[in-house]
Amino acid sequence: MNLTVFGATGGIGQEVVRQALAAGHRVTAVVRDPAxxxxxxxxxxxxxxxxxxPEAVRPAVAGRDAVLSGLGARSRKDAGVATRLTRTVLRAMEAEGVRRVLxxxxxxxxxxxxxDGLLDRGMRGIVSSLLKDIYxxxxxxxxxLARSGTDWTSVRPPRLQNKPLTGSYRxxxxxxxxxxxFIARADVAHAMLGMIDDPGTAKEGVGVAY
Structure with a gap:
């Protein structure tokens, strides 16, 4: 497949690119700073x-089979960036007639x-409160995504880890x-690539975790 990856310098984005290349896909990695x-x-x-x-990124998505994005805020001060940048990507995709995005x-x-038990609910509540702007x-x-004309999938991991790919997760x-x-960034990337051709994940949020 011909894939485009946004947020390719991030932890998940780089894993998506590596794994996609290893699987034999052609990959366009969109970056702000190639260095x-x-x-x-x-x-x-x-x-x-x-x-x-959108005009600036249309050439990066034109003719692609799918777009994968790891765009998002790295800290609370960056809250808003995920919506703003994803909106640009969606407009470019719609202009080029590309439908699949994860x-x-x-x-x-x-x-x-x-x-879920009280401990998990309590921890989730604390984290949600601390990072409420990002969420x-x-x-x-x-x-x-829901308002767009794309076949989107939103992949929802819990706390991310920098650990090797296992390929085993729920x-x-x-x-x-x-x-x-928990889940490793490498396994989030693996899950995203595995969902590209899965129609059951289109227009859905998908939870992934160990």
Whole structure:
């Protein structure tokens, strides 16, 4: 497949690029600063863009089979960036007739498992309170996806870890795995790539966790 990856310098974005190249896909990695992008490989194109306008990124998505995005705030002061940049990506996709898009969101944006224990609910409440601006941004981003004409999937992981790929994790379409507390960025990337051709994840939020 021909794929475009936004947020390619981030932890999940770089993993998406690496794994996609290893699987034989052609990948366009959209970055603001190529000097920060360390991935190399056959089938890779590095596209420099600052995502200020859809016209600037239309060439990066034209003719692609799917777009994958790891765009999002790195801290509370960046809250709002996920919605703003994803809106630009969606407009470019719609202009080029590209429909499939998968983005990284977060577990607290989706529904809680009904049978989660008090500890998990309490911890989720604390985290949601501390990062409420970031999660508000992600909810607005998901609203943008829902209003778009794309076949979107919002992937919602819990706390992220920098650990090796396992390929073993739980996936819940429209919900979240019970007591799902952690997942490696590499496994989030793996899950996203595996969902590209899965029609059951289109127009859905998907919880992923160990």
């Amino acid at each position: 920060r992008f360390e991935v190399t490989g056959t089938g890779l194109e590095v596209f420099r863009a600052d995502l200020t306008a 983005v990284v969101s977060a577990a607290p944006v989706g529904p809680e498992p009904e049978d 508000a941004d992600l909810r607005e981003m998901e609203d943008e 996936v819940v379409v429209g919900g979240f795995p019970r007591r799902g507390r």
